[in-house]
Amino acid sequence: MKDTNEIPAGASAESETPAANHGGPALSRRQVLLVGATGAAALATGAAAQERAPAAPAVATGTVAGMPFRAFVRYGAQGSVADLRLRDMKPTQVLVRTRASCGCYTVTTSVLGNAPQRTPTIPNHSGMGIVEAVGAQVRRVQVGDRVLVSGTPWCGQCHQCLTGTPEWCNYLAPGGVPNDAIAEMADGTGVVESAVIGGLSEIIVAYEEYCVPIFSDLPDEQIAMLGDTGAVGIAATSVYDPVQIGQNVVIFGAGPIGLAAVQGARAQAAGKIIVVEPVRYRRERALEFGATTVLDPNEDTDTLVERIREMCAPRTDRLDAGGQVAGRGFISMRGADLVVEASGFDRYPPAVEVGPDPTGLLALRQAWEVTAPGGSLVTLAVQRGDIAFPGSAFCLSGKRIYGGQMAGMNVMRDTARFITAMENGAVDIGALVTATHPLEEVREAFQSVADRTELGVVITFPGA
Ligand SMILES: [Zn+2]
Ligand SMILES: [Zn+2]
Numbered sequence: 001m002k003d004t005n006e007i008p009a010g011a012s013a014e015s016e017t018p019a020a021n022h023g024g025p026a027l028s029r030r031q032v033l034l035v036g037a038t039g040a041a042a043l044a045t046g047a048a049a050q051e052r053a054p055a056a057p058a059v060a061t062g063t064v065a066g067m068p069f070r071a072f073v074r075y076g077a078q079g080s081v082a083d084l085r086l087r088d089m090k091p092t093q094v095l096v097r098t099r100a101s102c103g104c105y106t107v108t109t110s111v112l113g114n115a116p117q118r119t120p121t122i123p124n125h126s127g128m129g130i131v132e133a134v135g136a137q138v139r140r141v142q143v144g145d146r147v148l149v150s151g152t153p154w155c156g157q158c159h160q161c162l163t164g165t166p167e168w169c170n171y172l173a174p175g176g177v178p179n180d181a182i183a184e185m186a187d188g189t190g191v192v193e194s195a196v197i198g199g200l201s202e203i204i205v206a207y208e209e210y211c212v213p214i215f216s217d218l219p220d221e222q223i224a225m226l227g228d229t230g231a232v233g234i235a236a237t238s239v240y241d242p243v244q245i246g247q248n249v250v251i252f253g254a255g256p257i258g259l260a261a262v263q264g265a266r267a268q269a270a271g272k273i274i275v276v277e278p279v280r281y282r283r284e285r286a287l288e289f290g291a292t293t294v295l296d297p298n299e300d301t302d303t304l305v306e307r308i309r310e311m312c313a314p315r316t317d318r319l320d321a322g323g324q325v326a327g328r329g330f331i332s333m334r335g336a337d338l339v340v341e342a343s344g345f346d347r348y349p350p351a352v353e354v355g356p357d358p359t360g361l362l363a364l365r366q367a368w369e370v371t372a373p374g375g376s377l378v379t380l381a382v383q384r385g386d387i388a389f390p391g392s393a394f395c396l397s398g399k400r401i402y403g404g405q406m407a408g409m410n411v412m413r414d415t416a417r418f419i420t421a422m423e424n425g426a427v428d429i430g431a432l433v434t435a436t437h438p439l440e441e442v443r444e445a446f447q448s449v450a451d452r453t454e455l456g457v458v459i460t461f462p463g464a
Pocket of ligand 1: 125
């Protein structure tokens with residue numbers, strides 16, 4: 001950018017902690033963290049600091065203020081594309097020129113609903129594009145980088161990142177980071193981004209911790225799917241308890257998440273891959289992507305669990321030869337090694353076949369029931385209502401249950417390996433993208449998501 005008054009990272013007026021001030025320039029907190037106290041003293045001497053400072057180009061905060069752009073904004077009882085002007089960025093934020101943003105079913109009400117929205121908000125919670133400016137303290141991405149703004153951040157330093165639950169990085173937690181207005185409308189009213197990301201916008205202003213630099217030539221819409229549904233499906237089979245060769249996997253729901261999970265299971269040479277899905281075209285796609293059995297939950301609903309358990313039985317019932325009994329009472333010995341629950345619930349009546357329970361709770365219960373003792377259940381759907389399980393079985397059955405926010409992804413670690421799997425053909429996320437729409441067609445795009453007539457739906461910005 002011409003008017004950004006470029007300055008080296010960490011040498012700006014925003015430096016937070018002049019930790020080694022011996023007459024040289026003050027060092028930022030990040031510089032001190034990078035080189036340690038001894039190095040900090042050495043670096044605080046002009047030229048050396050310039051040479052060894054973090055490499056990310058930086059712009060002074062405020063120089064991007066006033067930039068015009070368009071976004072889909074929910075305000076009052078409806079949403080529409082609006083002309084906005086950017087406000088000042090924070091020194092820890094990144095300005096991304098959006099190229100693609102994948103639609104998520106959980107966002108349908110934000111786009112299509114009419115519940116009053118008091119603060120103008122840009123919906124959605126992921127996107128990808130090109131870095132156009134970075135705050136003075138940003139190091140992870142540089143101007144010109146291709147970048148995914150993931151639905152889940154990773155800071156690497158908070159309690160959750162350090163203790164094995166990076167999918168709950170505290171930058172995601174309510175109150176983790178301020179969600180201040182990034183732009184304003186023509187009358188000066190501030191506009192915020194949903195989940196501090198938004199996505200249905202020509203511009204995303206994101207905290208550095210949400211940004212994953214992308215070193216790949218894969219198409220924009222495929223990278224966009226890694227910010228949400230596509231990545232979640234692959235992760236479900238490869239992060240918490242990765243599928244081992246020949247293990248049996250059951251997947252409830254064959255939307256974009258469930259079908260990506262089918263691909264992930266196939267890529268890891270699962271044994272049986274059993275998919276439960278009421279919508280015929282989705283069952284057919286599941287078979288194309290590697291499902292070995294597809295089941296309609298509307299058919300013989302009462303026996304679904306028993307049928308799946310029997311499908312997962314070992315080859316013999318001889319206990320001295322690796323066999324298994326069926327079990328009795330509240331403990332069934334039979335079930336799948338890994339179960340992925342991705343059926344969701346109906347925020348809107350589907351325009352396709354309807355499952356036996358629009359709340360999704362039946363599918364969740366069945367998913368738990370078909371998980372073998374010692375097996376793992378990853379729950380990904382956002383259900384409607386409270387759940388109840390039989391106490392004894394819940395407490396004693398030996399099932400590992402993972403509440404799968406982003407399916408447990410460490411987005412900085414896992415995004416790169418998913419891209420490798422996409423590039424070598426092990427998974428085909430591109431085949432999950434069945435519709436792309438420009439910003440002007442956000443409503444049509446999310447209507448198709450609500451109707452479940454499409455799989456991966458991506459908003460694209462062709463001119464960006
Ligand atoms: Zn989502
Ligand atoms: Zn963190």
